[in-house]
Amino acid sequence: MARNKWFETVAIAQQRARKRLPKPVYSALLAASEKGVTVNDNVEAFSELGFAPHVIGATEKRELSTTVMGQEISMPVLISPTGVQAVHPDGEVAVARAAAARGIAMGLSSFASKPIEEVIAANPKLFFQLYWLGDRNAIAARVERAREAGAVGLIVTTDWSFSHGRDWGSPAIPEEMNLRTILRMLPTGLTRPSWMWQWGKTLRPPNLRVPNQAAKGEPGPPFFAAYGEWMGTPPPTWDDIAWLRKLWGDAPFMLKGVMRVDDAKRAVDAGVTAISVSNHGGNNLDGTPASIRALPAIAEAVGNDVEVLLDGGIRRGSDVVKALALGARAVMIGRAYLWGLAANGQAGVENVLDILRGGIDSALMGLGRSSVHELVADDVLVPPGFTRALGVPRDASN
Numbered sequence: 001m002a003r004n005k006w007f008e009t010v011a012i013a014q015q016r017a018r019k020r021l022p023k024p025v026y027s028a029l030l031a032a033s034e035k036g037v038t039v040n041d042n043v044e045a046f047s048e049l050g051f052a053p054h055v056i057g058a059t060e061k062r063e064l065s066t067t068v069m070g071q072e073i074s075m076p077v078l079i080s081p082t083g084v085q086a087v088h089p090d091g092e093v094a095v096a097r098a099a100a101a102r103g104i105a106m107g108l109s110s111f112a113s114k115p116i117e118e119v120i121a122a123n124p125k126l127f128f129q130l131y132w133l134g135d136r137n138a139i140a141a142r143v144e145r146a147r148e149a150g151a152v153g154l155i156v157t158t159d160w161s162f163s164h165g166r167d168w169g170s171p172a173i174p175e176e177m178n179l180r181t182i183l184r185m186l187p188t189g190l191t192r193p194s195w196m197w198q199w200g201k202t203l204r205p206p207n208l209r210v211p212n213q214a215a216k217g218e219p220g221p222p223f224f225a226a227y228g229e230w231m232g233t234p235p236p237t238w239d240d241i242a243w244l245r246k247l248w249g250d251a252p253f254m255l256k257g258v259m260r261v262d263d264a265k266r267a268v269d270a271g272v273t274a275i276s277v278s279n280h281g282g283n284n285l286d287g288t289p290a291s292i293r294a295l296p297a298i299a300e301a302v303g304n305d306v307e308v309l310l311d312g313g314i315r316r317g318s319d320v321v322k323a324l325a326l327g328a329r330a331v332m333i334g335r336a337y338l339w340g341l342a343a344n345g346q347a348g349v350e351n352v353l354d355i356l357r358g359g360i361d362s363a364l365m366g367l368g369r370s371s372v373h374e375l376v377a378d379d380v381l382v383p384p385g386f387t388r389a390l391g392v393p394r395d396a397s398n
């Protein structure tokens, strides 16, 4: 009898992904940096927050839909951009199909393994994510390609500091999949025969190139070549962000990776539509606090001026509800859907989205709220010392 591939929590999806993926591939999704302080705090911080449920007052139905960056979405959850989803042959296209099937929008990484045109065909609610890589002409060319493809928004990610050490060791991922590297990786691959068979059936190895870094129709450079170019590019200034905002025109524009109130205010000045309070899922500067700790101060400072989203550590519907109660309009998820993709392709991502939807609905019911728009800080118990107001004068912070 075929094994039931349905899973009931994101933690179980992660266990399945660990069993299914070759070790270096699983490790590439775990990512994180240095000692893993931030990646762990992102998840653990949600456990420190409690709920204040009502005993009577639940409504028969709850409203989960909302809008983000001009897109109507069926629940306050978006797919956060993540690079090279070659953990599954359909990669970003499978994720886009799942997101479309569940009525949500998707961010596509500029380090994605599939061309934007293919992904947008599967989900037109697509925001293209850009890293500051190459000169202004090269960046403008990528932006134009995204615009022509029909991207409905731009996500600019600038929180990166090229820290590569991990106390548990970094995965050995080859520069290119060719005969030599395939033979070298074969013994590792053979420890996961069902994953190998999934790729074997396609008669092509995982694509480690990044097609959206090149012109339409070109295969794009290998991931590590693009990464090297990124390391050699001078980091952007606020003027560069204002230039990019102008280049993109009036269409929705998000700055992702904001952790400080002063940066959030500068982002407002640069004319962004939205920010994501984020520490890159703990992959960037280790020791940065959990994004949920930084959210309340930022939402209070700029929540009326721009759409404030949060990403980092979301594993349950109740985490989404906590983030909304503390001021986020919606959240973005990273590893949660990657575990689903690894575990069961498109159906696995749909499974994760269904888990989150069920969890949001259940938390709303417990809190006696009929809509995600009714959530307030009072619904959540925030222990003393939980929040971190970064980038505010010391006497004004907690």
Ligand SMILES: Cc1cc2nc3c(=O)[nH]c(=O)nc-3n(C[C@H](O)[C@H](O)[C@H](O)COP(=O)(O)O)c2cc1C
Pocket: 028, 029, 030, 031, 042, 080, 081, 082, 083, 109, 110, 111, 129, 157, 256, 278, 279, 280, 281, 282, 283, 311, 312, 313, 314, 332, 333, 334, 335, 336
């Ligand atoms: C394997 C991996 C690759 C990522 N690649 C990108 C990327 O290409 N662009 C980007 O803006 N963020 C990237 N991120 C960060 C995510 O967009 C998001 O901020 C983070 O995963 C949220 O934390 P979570 O994984 O706990 O949900 C990546 C995250 C992971 C885990």
